[in-house]
Amino acid sequence: MAAPTAYALIATDLDGTLLRGDDTLSDRSLAALARVAAAGARHLVVTGRPAPRVRPLLDALGSTGLAVCGQGAQVYDAGADRLLWSVRLDRELAETALGKIEAEVGQVYAAVDQDGVEGLTLIEPGYLMPHPTLPAVRVDRRDDLWCAPISKVLLRHSTLTDDELAATARSVVGSLATVTMSGPGTVELQPCGITKATGLALAAAHLGLGPERTIAFGDMPNDIPMFDWAAHGVAMANAHPELKAVADEITLSNEDDGIAVVLERLFSGEPDRHRELLTKPQ
Numbered sequence: 597m598a599a600p601t602a603y604a605l606i607a608t609d610l611d612g613t614l615l616r617g618d619d620t621l622s623d624r625s626l627a628a629l630a631r632v633a634a635a636g637a638r639h640l641v642v643t644g645r646p647a648p649r650v651r652p653l654l655d656a657l658g659s660t661g662l663a664v665c666g667q668g669a670q671v672y673d674a675g676a677d678r679l680l681w682s683v684r685l686d687r688e689l690a691e692t693a694l695g696k697i698e699a700e701v702g703q704v705y706a707a708v709d710q711d712g713v714e715g716l717t718l719i720e721p722g723y724l725m726p727h728p729t730l731p732a733v734r735v736d737r738r739d740d741l742w743c744a745p746i747s748k749v750l751l752r753h754s755t756l757t758d759d760e761l762a763a764t765a766r767s768v769v770g771s772l773a774t775v776t777m778s779g780p781g782t783v784e785l786q787p788c789g790i791t792k793a794t795g796l797a798l799a800a801a802h803l804g805l806g807p808e809r810t811i812a813f814g815d816m817p818n819d820i821p822m823f824d825w826a827a828h829g830v831a832m833a834n835a836h837p838e839l840k841a842v843a844d845e846i847t848l849s850n851e852d853d854g855i856a857v858v859l860e861r862l863f864s865g866e867p868d869r870h871r872e873l874l875t876k877p878q
């Protein structure tokens with residue numbers, strides 16, 4: 597059965613977008629995604645979380661397909677529990693980038709996501725996990741972060757805002773890494789040139805789909821490349837101003853089932869009687 601809309605691929609971020617604040621999926625969101633699947637369209641999770649931290653959520657979604665993880669550095673096959681594609685962040689480049697950032701702003705606190713489907717999240721002393729529900733292993737010193745190949749580095753600063761830290765990091769890191777801001781307390785370094793768009797493009801090509809039939813949902817600046825790639829970008833009401841500025845539409849918040857509101861409209865053919873979707877002013 598062909599999808600009844602122009603969209604054959606639905607790409608969704610997780611934190612602040614599809615997930616509620618307590619890391620759960622609402623019944624309404626699950627029902628909307630089931631309607632998408634019944635119509636023949638595909639759903640792709642596109643997240644900054646590494647593959648091991650995404651696997652339980654894919655189980656909750658009943659997904660055995662692909663997911664884009666690690667800010668685009670990983671394309672994960674949930675059914676086979678393997679990475680179809682992954683790019684590692686060179687550990688020497690990561691150390692150099694950290695040194696340049698600390699030369700500008702003083703001490704930062706770092707964590708890393710290890711590469712692979714069994715990779716750990718390691719955190720150095722002083723680093724506070726922005727998502728306390730996610731498992732992490734504390735190490736004794738920074739050198740211990742580099743004990744195995746990594747996909748990205750996560751940074752926090754004791755006084756700078758996320759926007760300030762990200763802006764400074766971009767100004768000094770150059771081609772050593774790509775700097776993203778993916779959520780509260782989450783400024784990250786990933787392999788140079790890697791974004792959610794690069795991972796999404798690879799996964800979509802694997803499915804035989806392209807940007808012209810893709811609608812993307814997100815809430816943070818790291819979703820901007822994904823919006824640029826997709827035909828249509830929908831920002832959540834709780835989204836960062838930078839993402840809202842480039843979005844085609846703004847829906848309700850993640851707590852108010854903003855994704856479901858849009859998908860119900862697109863895949864039911866019914867009018868939006870309650871005007872729950874907030875179209876971006878022109």
